[in-house]
Amino acid sequence: xxxxxxxxxxxxxxxxxxxxxxxxxxxxxxxxxxxxxxxxxxxxxxxxxxxxxxxxxxxxxxxxxxxxxxxxxxxxxxxxxxxxxxxxxxxxxxxxxxxxxxxxxxxxxxxxxxxxxxxxxxxxxxxxxxxxxxxxxxxxxxxxxxxxxxxxxxxxxxxxxxxxxxxxxxxxxxxxxxxxxxxxxxxxxxxxxxxxxxxxxxxxxxxxxxxxxxxxxxxxxxxxxxxxxxxxxxxxxxxxxxxxxxxxxxxxxxxxxxxxxxxxxxxxxxxxxxxxxxxxxxxxxxxxxxxxxxxxxxxxxxxxxxxxxxxxxxxxxxxxxxxxxxxxxxxxxxxxxxxxxxxxxxxxxxxxxxxxxxxxxxxxxxxxxxxxxxxxxxxxxxxxxxxxxxxxxxxxxxxxxxxxxxxxxxxxxxxxxxxxxxxxxxx
Numbered sequence: 236x237x238x239x240x241x242x243x244x245x246x247x248x249x250x251x252x253x254x255x256x257x258x259x260x261x262x263x264x265x266x267x268x269x270x271x272x273x274x275x276x277x278x279x280x281x282x283x284x285x286x287x288x289x290x291x292x293x294x295x296x297x298x299x300x301x302x303x304x305x306x307x308x309x310x311x312x313x314x315x316x317x318x319x320x321x322x323x324x325x326x327x328x329x330x331x332x333x334x335x336x337x338x339x340x341x342x343x344x345x346x347x348x349x350x351x352x353x354x355x356x357x358x359x360x361x362x363x364x365x366x367x368x369x370x371x372x373x374x375x376x377x378x379x380x381x382x383x384x385x386x387x388x389x390x391x392x393x394x395x396x397x398x399x400x401x402x403x404x405x406x407x408x409x410x411x412x413x414x415x416x417x418x419x420x421x422x423x424x425x426x427x428x429x430x431x432x433x434x435x436x437x438x439x440x441x442x443x444x445x446x447x448x449x450x451x452x453x454x455x456x457x458x459x460x461x462x463x464x465x466x467x468x469x470x471x472x473x474x475x476x477x478x479x480x481x482x483x484x485x486x487x488x489x490x491x492x493x494x495x496x497x498x499x500x501x502x503x504x505x506x507x508x509x510x511x512x513x514x515x516x517x518x519x520x521x522x523x524x525x526x527x528x529x530x531x532x533x534x535x536x537x538x539x540x541x542x543x544x545x546x547x548x549x550x551x552x553x554x555x556x557x558x559x560x561x562x563x564x565x566x567x568x569x570x571x572x573x574x575x576x577x578x579x580x581x582x583x584x585x586x587x588x589x590x591x592x593x594x595x596x597x598x599x600x601x602x603x604x605x606x607x608x609x610x611x612x613x614x615x616x617x618x619x620x621x622x623x624x625x626x627x628x629x630x631x632x633x634x635x636x637x638x639x640x641x642x643x644x645x646x647x648x649x650x651x652x653x654x655x656x657x658x659x660x661x662x
Contacts, residue, residue, distance in 0.1 A: 317355050322367055329371035339364035340521070340657040360657075402443040403504040409439040410500035414493050414560055429491070436500060443503055444578075448511040451581045456590035462597040463574065469600050469635055470495040470570055474563065478631040480607045481623050494560035495567040498553040499574070505548045506575050510582065513541040517660045531655035538654055542647060545575050563632040569639035576646040583659040585649075592646040599638035 322329065328341040339361050347360055357363040413432025420428050444450060475489035520533040549571045553562050573596060577589035603622040610619025625633045653659060 318363070318366055318370070321355060321363075322370060325367070326371060329367045335361065335364040335368040338367050340660060343657045400504060400507075402446045403449075403507040405443050406436060406439040406503045407497075407501035409435045410493075410497045414497045417493055418560070429493075432493075436496070440500070440503070443507075447507045448514060449503075449507050449578055449582060451578075451586070455581065456586045459586070459590040459593060462590070462593045463577075465597045465600070466570055466574075466593065466635075466639070467496060467499070469597075470499075470567065473600060473604075473635060474566070474631040477604060477607065477622070477634060478626065480604065481619075481626045481631075492561050492563070494556055494562035495553070495570070497560060498549075498556035498562055498567060499571050501556065502549050502552045502571055505552065506545060506578070509541055509545045509548070510575075510579060513537060513579070514660065516541075517654070521657055521660055530657055534655050535651055538651060542572070542576070546572055549575075566632040566636040566639065569636050569643060573639045573643040573646065576643055576650055580646065580650055580653065583654055585653050585659070588649050588653065589646065592642040592649075595645075596635075596638045596642040599641075600635055603634045603638075 325338075325341065325345070329338055342360055342364060347363070352360045352363045355363055357366065409432070413428065413435060416428045417425060417432060471493055472489065472491045475491065476485065479485040479489050516537045517534050520530055520537065523533075546568065550564070550568055553564055553567050553571070556562050557564065573592065577593050580586070580589040603625075606618040607622050610616050610623075622634060625637070629636075
Protein backbone atom coordinates (compact mmCIF):
# COMPACT_ATOMS: atom_id res chain seq x y z
CA UNK A 236 0.00 0.00 0.00
CA UNK A 237 1.60 3.32 -1.07
CA UNK A 238 2.64 5.76 1.61
CA UNK A 239 0.36 8.76 0.99
CA UNK A 240 1.20 10.43 4.25
CA UNK A 241 4.51 11.77 2.94
CA UNK A 242 2.88 13.15 -0.20
CA UNK A 243 0.23 14.89 1.87
CA UNK A 244 2.76 16.49 4.16
CA UNK A 245 5.35 17.58 1.56
CA UNK A 246 3.26 20.34 -0.11
CA UNK A 247 2.55 21.80 3.31
CA UNK A 248 6.28 21.86 4.04
CA UNK A 249 6.94 23.58 0.71
CA UNK A 250 4.35 26.31 1.34
CA UNK A 251 5.62 26.89 4.86
CA UNK A 252 9.17 27.16 3.55
CA UNK A 253 8.31 29.75 0.90
CA UNK A 254 6.16 31.82 3.28
CA UNK A 255 8.88 31.87 5.93
CA UNK A 256 11.24 33.79 3.64
CA UNK A 257 13.39 30.94 2.28
CA UNK A 258 14.83 31.13 -1.21
CA UNK A 259 12.88 29.95 -4.25
CA UNK A 260 15.23 27.05 -4.61
CA UNK A 261 13.48 25.46 -1.62
CA UNK A 262 10.38 24.96 -3.77
CA UNK A 263 12.44 23.32 -6.51
CA UNK A 264 14.15 21.09 -3.95
CA UNK A 265 10.77 20.03 -2.58
CA UNK A 266 9.66 18.99 -6.06
CA UNK A 267 12.80 16.87 -6.45
CA UNK A 268 12.20 15.27 -3.07
CA UNK A 269 8.58 14.53 -4.00
CA UNK A 270 9.73 12.81 -7.23
CA UNK A 271 12.12 10.53 -5.36
CA UNK A 272 9.77 10.01 -2.44
CA UNK A 273 12.14 11.65 0.07
CA UNK A 274 11.14 14.71 2.16
CA UNK A 275 14.36 16.73 2.53
CA UNK A 276 13.06 20.20 1.84
CA UNK A 277 14.29 21.87 5.00
CA UNK A 278 17.88 20.61 4.74
CA UNK A 279 18.20 21.63 1.07
CA UNK A 280 16.92 25.17 1.83
CA UNK A 281 19.50 25.60 4.57
CA UNK A 282 22.27 24.45 2.19
CA UNK A 283 21.16 26.95 -0.46
CA UNK A 284 21.38 29.82 2.03
CA UNK A 285 24.98 28.97 2.72
CA UNK A 286 25.97 28.94 -1.01
CA UNK A 287 24.97 32.20 -2.77
CA UNK A 288 26.70 31.20 -6.03
CA UNK A 289 24.73 27.98 -6.24
CA UNK A 290 21.58 29.92 -5.38
CA UNK A 291 22.12 32.23 -8.34
CA UNK A 292 22.73 29.30 -10.67
CA UNK A 293 19.67 27.32 -9.61
CA UNK A 294 17.26 30.30 -9.39
CA UNK A 295 14.43 29.88 -11.93
CA UNK A 296 14.60 32.31 -14.86
CA UNK A 297 10.97 33.30 -14.36
CA UNK A 298 11.69 34.72 -10.95
CA UNK A 299 14.39 37.11 -12.20
CA UNK A 300 13.23 40.70 -12.82
CA UNK A 301 14.19 42.44 -16.07
CA UNK A 302 16.96 45.08 -15.86
CA UNK A 303 14.46 47.86 -16.61
CA UNK A 304 12.30 46.88 -13.61
CA UNK A 305 15.12 46.52 -11.13
CA UNK A 306 15.28 49.23 -8.48
CA UNK A 307 18.55 51.18 -8.82
CA UNK A 308 20.83 51.36 -5.79
CA UNK A 309 20.39 54.60 -3.86
CA UNK A 310 23.07 57.20 -4.66
CA UNK A 311 25.28 58.40 -1.87
CA UNK A 312 24.29 61.97 -1.02
CA UNK A 313 25.56 64.64 1.40
CA UNK A 314 23.46 66.30 4.05
CA UNK A 315 20.26 67.89 2.84
CA UNK A 316 21.05 71.12 4.74
CA UNK A 317 24.83 71.72 4.72
CA UNK A 318 24.47 75.19 6.24
CA UNK A 319 22.86 73.81 9.38
CA UNK A 320 26.11 72.45 10.81
CA UNK A 321 27.88 75.72 10.12
CA UNK A 322 25.01 77.61 11.72
CA UNK A 323 25.31 75.61 14.94
CA UNK A 324 29.09 75.95 14.96
CA UNK A 325 28.92 79.77 14.73
CA UNK A 326 25.61 80.34 16.49
CA UNK A 327 27.06 82.79 19.02
CA UNK A 328 28.56 84.90 16.25
CA UNK A 329 25.28 84.92 14.33
CA UNK A 330 23.18 85.76 17.40
CA UNK A 331 25.16 88.84 18.40
CA UNK A 332 25.69 90.17 14.86
CA UNK A 333 23.77 93.33 13.99
CA UNK A 334 23.98 92.67 10.24
CA UNK A 335 25.28 90.05 7.80
CA UNK A 336 28.51 92.00 7.39
CA UNK A 337 29.67 91.10 10.88
CA UNK A 338 28.93 87.44 10.20
CA UNK A 339 30.93 87.58 6.97
CA UNK A 340 33.86 89.15 8.80
CA UNK A 341 33.67 86.56 11.57
CA UNK A 342 33.53 83.68 9.09
CA UNK A 343 36.60 85.01 7.32
CA UNK A 344 38.41 85.27 10.65
CA UNK A 345 37.62 81.56 11.22
CA UNK A 346 39.09 80.58 7.85
CA UNK A 347 35.95 80.43 5.69
CA UNK A 348 36.91 81.39 2.13
CA UNK A 349 35.09 81.75 -1.18
CA UNK A 350 35.88 78.12 -1.99
CA UNK A 351 34.42 77.02 1.33
CA UNK A 352 31.25 78.99 0.62
CA UNK A 353 30.82 77.15 -2.68
CA UNK A 354 30.78 73.84 -0.78
CA UNK A 355 27.85 75.25 1.19
CA UNK A 356 26.04 76.03 -2.11
CA UNK A 357 26.72 79.78 -2.04
CA UNK A 358 28.61 81.90 -4.52
CA UNK A 359 30.61 83.80 -1.86
CA UNK A 360 31.02 84.35 1.87
CA UNK A 361 28.65 87.32 1.88
CA UNK A 362 25.80 85.25 0.46
CA UNK A 363 26.48 82.55 3.05
CA UNK A 364 26.49 85.17 5.82
CA UNK A 365 23.13 86.51 4.65
CA UNK A 366 21.56 83.06 4.97
CA UNK A 367 23.04 82.56 8.43
CA UNK A 368 21.79 85.98 9.51
CA UNK A 369 18.30 85.20 8.23
CA UNK A 370 18.07 81.77 9.87
CA UNK A 371 19.48 82.43 13.34
CA UNK A 372 16.96 84.11 15.66
CA UNK A 373 18.05 87.15 17.66
CA UNK A 374 15.07 87.71 19.91
CA UNK A 375 13.14 90.89 19.30
CA UNK A 376 16.00 92.69 17.61
CA UNK A 377 15.40 92.91 13.89
CA UNK A 378 17.85 93.50 11.09
CA UNK A 379 19.50 96.87 11.01
CA UNK A 380 17.90 99.07 8.35
CA UNK A 381 20.10 99.84 5.41
CA UNK A 382 21.47 103.35 5.56
CA UNK A 383 22.96 105.57 2.94
CA UNK A 384 26.73 105.06 2.88
CA UNK A 385 27.53 108.73 2.53
CA UNK A 386 25.18 109.63 5.36
CA UNK A 387 26.77 106.95 7.54
CA UNK A 388 30.24 108.36 6.85
CA UNK A 389 29.14 111.89 7.70
CA UNK A 390 27.42 110.66 10.84
CA UNK A 391 30.62 108.90 11.94
CA UNK A 392 32.69 112.06 11.52
CA UNK A 393 30.09 114.14 13.37
CA UNK A 394 30.00 111.60 16.21
CA UNK A 395 33.79 111.91 16.52
CA UNK A 396 33.53 115.70 16.64
CA UNK A 397 31.02 115.63 19.47
CA UNK A 398 32.44 112.87 21.67
CA UNK A 399 36.14 112.55 21.07
CA UNK A 400 37.68 115.77 19.83
CA UNK A 401 38.34 117.24 23.29
CA UNK A 402 40.26 114.20 24.65
CA UNK A 403 42.22 114.07 21.38
CA UNK A 404 43.15 117.76 21.71
CA UNK A 405 44.27 117.41 25.32
CA UNK A 406 47.78 115.97 24.60
CA UNK A 407 48.58 118.86 22.26
CA UNK A 408 47.42 121.44 24.78
CA UNK A 409 49.52 119.93 27.56
CA UNK A 410 52.57 119.68 25.29
CA UNK A 411 52.31 123.33 24.25
CA UNK A 412 52.04 124.50 27.86
CA UNK A 413 54.99 122.36 28.89
CA UNK A 414 57.11 123.63 25.96
CA UNK A 415 56.35 127.26 26.81
CA UNK A 416 57.22 126.74 30.47
CA UNK A 417 60.38 124.86 29.48
CA UNK A 418 61.44 127.72 27.22
CA UNK A 419 61.10 130.42 29.91
CA UNK A 420 62.92 128.51 32.65
CA UNK A 421 66.55 127.52 33.15
CA UNK A 422 68.84 125.33 35.21
CA UNK A 423 67.14 123.32 37.95
CA UNK A 424 63.71 124.82 37.30
CA UNK A 425 63.86 123.65 33.69
CA UNK A 426 64.51 120.07 34.82
CA UNK A 427 61.48 120.20 37.12
CA UNK A 428 59.30 121.73 34.41
CA UNK A 429 60.45 119.10 31.92
CA UNK A 430 59.66 116.25 34.32
CA UNK A 431 56.25 117.72 35.17
CA UNK A 432 55.49 118.28 31.49
CA UNK A 433 56.46 114.69 30.63
CA UNK A 434 54.17 113.30 33.33
CA UNK A 435 51.33 115.58 32.29
CA UNK A 436 51.73 114.59 28.65
CA UNK A 437 51.75 110.91 29.59
CA UNK A 438 48.48 111.32 31.49
CA UNK A 439 46.90 113.30 28.63
CA UNK A 440 47.93 110.70 26.06
CA UNK A 441 46.58 107.88 28.22
CA UNK A 442 43.27 109.67 28.64
CA UNK A 443 42.97 110.69 25.00
CA UNK A 444 43.89 107.30 23.54
CA UNK A 445 41.42 105.44 25.73
CA UNK A 446 38.55 107.24 24.02
CA UNK A 447 37.49 107.62 20.45
CA UNK A 448 38.66 105.72 17.37
CA UNK A 449 42.21 105.23 18.69
CA UNK A 450 41.18 103.18 21.71
CA UNK A 451 42.30 99.57 21.72
CA UNK A 452 40.24 97.91 24.52
CA UNK A 453 43.02 95.78 25.97
CA UNK A 454 44.58 94.67 22.66
CA UNK A 455 48.07 95.88 23.58
CA UNK A 456 51.27 93.87 23.92
CA UNK A 457 53.38 93.87 27.06
CA UNK A 458 56.32 96.32 26.91
CA UNK A 459 54.96 98.01 23.79
CA UNK A 460 54.40 101.15 25.85
CA UNK A 461 58.05 101.14 26.96
CA UNK A 462 59.21 100.95 23.35
CA UNK A 463 56.98 103.87 22.40
CA UNK A 464 58.29 105.82 25.39
CA UNK A 465 61.86 105.19 24.26
CA UNK A 466 61.10 106.42 20.73
CA UNK A 467 59.56 109.61 22.08
CA UNK A 468 62.45 110.19 24.48
CA UNK A 469 64.95 109.62 21.69
CA UNK A 470 63.11 112.15 19.54
CA UNK A 471 63.63 114.73 22.31
CA UNK A 472 67.20 113.96 23.42
CA UNK A 473 68.58 111.06 21.40
CA UNK A 474 70.00 112.99 18.47
CA UNK A 475 72.02 115.32 20.70
CA UNK A 476 73.38 112.41 22.72
CA UNK A 477 74.36 110.44 19.62
CA UNK A 478 76.14 113.42 18.13
CA UNK A 479 78.22 113.93 21.25
CA UNK A 480 79.05 110.23 21.49
CA UNK A 481 80.34 110.24 17.90
CA UNK A 482 82.52 113.23 18.79
CA UNK A 483 84.05 111.36 21.73
CA UNK A 484 81.71 112.71 24.43
CA UNK A 485 79.45 113.24 26.06
CA UNK A 486 80.89 116.63 26.92
CA UNK A 487 78.41 117.66 29.57
CA UNK A 488 74.64 118.06 29.11
CA UNK A 489 73.55 117.44 25.55
CA UNK A 490 70.90 119.56 23.82
CA UNK A 491 67.22 118.70 24.31
CA UNK A 492 64.65 119.56 21.61
CA UNK A 493 61.01 119.25 22.71
CA UNK A 494 59.75 120.40 19.32
CA UNK A 495 59.10 116.92 17.81
CA UNK A 496 57.19 115.86 20.91
CA UNK A 497 55.00 118.97 20.76
CA UNK A 498 54.25 118.43 17.07
CA UNK A 499 53.40 114.75 17.56
CA UNK A 500 51.11 115.62 20.47
CA UNK A 501 49.30 118.18 18.33
CA UNK A 502 48.88 115.55 15.61
CA UNK A 503 46.90 113.22 17.90
CA UNK A 504 43.60 114.96 17.10
CA UNK A 505 44.05 114.71 13.29
CA UNK A 506 45.13 111.09 13.74
CA UNK A 507 41.91 110.28 15.59
CA UNK A 508 39.78 111.96 12.94
CA UNK A 509 41.59 110.23 10.06
CA UNK A 510 41.41 106.85 11.79
CA UNK A 511 37.66 107.31 12.23
CA UNK A 512 37.32 108.25 8.58
CA UNK A 513 39.19 105.11 7.52
CA UNK A 514 36.99 102.88 9.69
CA UNK A 515 33.81 104.38 8.29
CA UNK A 516 34.97 104.12 4.70
CA UNK A 517 36.08 100.53 5.23
CA UNK A 518 32.67 99.63 6.65
CA UNK A 519 31.09 101.33 3.68
CA UNK A 520 33.12 99.18 1.31
CA UNK A 521 32.17 96.13 3.33
CA UNK A 522 28.51 96.96 2.84
CA UNK A 523 28.72 97.38 -0.93
CA UNK A 524 31.09 94.50 -1.73
CA UNK A 525 29.81 91.10 -2.84
CA UNK A 526 32.97 89.14 -2.13
CA UNK A 527 36.13 89.15 -0.06
CA UNK A 528 38.35 89.83 -3.04
CA UNK A 529 36.18 92.73 -4.12
CA UNK A 530 36.31 94.18 -0.62
CA UNK A 531 40.10 93.83 -0.42
CA UNK A 532 40.55 95.50 -3.80
CA UNK A 533 38.32 98.37 -2.70
CA UNK A 534 39.79 98.99 0.75
CA UNK A 535 43.48 99.04 -0.21
CA UNK A 536 43.23 102.42 -2.02
CA UNK A 537 41.34 103.75 0.99
CA UNK A 538 44.20 102.69 3.27
CA UNK A 539 46.83 104.27 1.02
CA UNK A 540 44.80 107.48 0.86
CA UNK A 541 44.45 107.43 4.65
CA UNK A 542 48.21 107.13 5.22
CA UNK A 543 48.92 109.79 2.61
CA UNK A 544 46.43 112.17 4.21
CA UNK A 545 47.91 111.69 7.66
CA UNK A 546 51.45 112.13 6.33
CA UNK A 547 50.44 115.45 4.76
CA UNK A 548 48.68 116.66 7.91
CA UNK A 549 51.55 115.53 10.15
CA UNK A 550 54.11 117.30 7.97
CA UNK A 551 52.08 120.50 8.08
CA UNK A 552 51.65 120.34 11.87
CA UNK A 553 55.37 119.69 12.43
CA UNK A 554 56.33 122.47 10.01
CA UNK A 555 54.10 124.94 11.87
CA UNK A 556 55.54 123.76 15.17
CA UNK A 557 59.02 124.33 13.77
CA UNK A 558 58.21 128.02 13.45
CA UNK A 559 58.15 128.25 17.26
CA UNK A 560 60.56 125.53 18.42
CA UNK A 561 63.27 123.57 16.64
CA UNK A 562 62.03 120.44 14.85
CA UNK A 563 64.04 117.99 12.75
CA UNK A 564 61.31 117.32 10.22
CA UNK A 565 62.34 114.03 8.57
CA UNK A 566 62.83 111.85 11.68
CA UNK A 567 59.75 113.39 13.30
CA UNK A 568 57.57 112.55 10.29
CA UNK A 569 58.97 109.00 10.17
CA UNK A 570 58.23 108.53 13.88
CA UNK A 571 54.71 109.93 13.53
CA UNK A 572 53.89 107.61 10.62
CA UNK A 573 55.27 104.62 12.51
CA UNK A 574 53.17 105.37 15.59
CA UNK A 575 50.04 106.00 13.51
CA UNK A 576 50.38 102.73 11.57
CA UNK A 577 51.09 100.82 14.76
CA UNK A 578 48.03 102.27 16.45
CA UNK A 579 45.84 101.60 13.42
CA UNK A 580 46.92 97.96 13.32
CA UNK A 581 46.37 97.60 17.06
CA UNK A 582 42.88 99.10 16.88
CA UNK A 583 41.90 96.64 14.15
CA UNK A 584 43.18 93.56 15.95
CA UNK A 585 46.88 93.21 15.06
CA UNK A 586 48.75 94.32 18.20
CA UNK A 587 51.61 91.87 17.78
CA UNK A 588 52.56 93.20 14.36
CA UNK A 589 52.37 96.76 15.63
CA UNK A 590 54.54 95.99 18.64
CA UNK A 591 57.06 94.24 16.42
CA UNK A 592 57.48 97.30 14.21
CA UNK A 593 57.79 99.70 17.13
CA UNK A 594 60.17 97.39 18.98
CA UNK A 595 62.39 96.99 15.91
CA UNK A 596 62.75 100.76 15.54
CA UNK A 597 63.56 101.17 19.22
CA UNK A 598 66.11 98.36 19.04
CA UNK A 599 67.93 100.03 16.13
CA UNK A 600 68.15 103.33 18.02
CA UNK A 601 69.46 101.62 21.13
CA UNK A 602 71.91 99.61 19.05
CA UNK A 603 73.28 102.78 17.47
CA UNK A 604 74.14 104.25 20.87
CA UNK A 605 75.57 100.99 22.19
CA UNK A 606 77.78 100.36 19.15
CA UNK A 607 79.23 103.85 19.27
CA UNK A 608 80.22 103.34 22.91
CA UNK A 609 81.36 99.77 22.24
CA UNK A 610 83.60 100.97 19.41
CA UNK A 611 85.87 102.60 21.99
CA UNK A 612 86.97 99.21 23.28
CA UNK A 613 90.31 97.91 21.97
CA UNK A 614 89.88 96.14 18.66
CA UNK A 615 86.14 96.98 18.40
CA UNK A 616 86.30 100.17 16.37
CA UNK A 617 84.39 98.45 13.56
CA UNK A 618 81.25 98.39 15.73
CA UNK A 619 80.89 102.18 15.62
CA UNK A 620 81.54 102.63 11.92
CA UNK A 621 77.91 102.27 10.64
CA UNK A 622 76.50 104.83 13.09
CA UNK A 623 79.44 107.19 12.64
CA UNK A 624 79.15 107.02 8.84
CA UNK A 625 75.42 107.81 9.00
CA UNK A 626 75.93 110.75 11.36
CA UNK A 627 78.80 112.18 9.29
CA UNK A 628 76.88 111.83 6.03
CA UNK A 629 73.35 112.88 6.98
CA UNK A 630 73.46 114.17 10.54
CA UNK A 631 72.49 112.73 13.90
CA UNK A 632 68.81 112.64 12.91
CA UNK A 633 69.50 110.10 10.18
CA UNK A 634 69.61 107.15 12.58
CA UNK A 635 66.06 107.62 13.99
CA UNK A 636 64.84 108.56 10.52
CA UNK A 637 66.17 105.31 9.02
CA UNK A 638 65.01 103.21 11.96
CA UNK A 639 61.46 104.62 12.12
CA UNK A 640 61.11 104.98 8.36
CA UNK A 641 62.07 101.38 7.66
CA UNK A 642 59.79 100.08 10.40
CA UNK A 643 56.92 102.26 9.14
CA UNK A 644 57.41 100.94 5.60
CA UNK A 645 57.27 97.37 6.88
CA UNK A 646 54.07 98.07 8.82
CA UNK A 647 52.55 99.72 5.76
CA UNK A 648 53.19 96.62 3.65
CA UNK A 649 51.70 94.44 6.38
CA UNK A 650 48.72 96.76 6.81
CA UNK A 651 47.80 96.58 3.11
CA UNK A 652 47.27 92.85 3.63
CA UNK A 653 45.92 92.74 7.18
CA UNK A 654 43.52 95.69 6.97
CA UNK A 655 42.10 94.52 3.64
CA UNK A 656 40.43 91.58 5.39
CA UNK A 657 36.80 91.87 6.32
CA UNK A 658 37.53 90.42 9.77
CA UNK A 659 39.63 93.51 10.61
CA UNK A 660 36.49 95.66 10.44
CA UNK A 661 33.97 93.40 12.20
CA UNK A 662 33.83 95.61 15.32
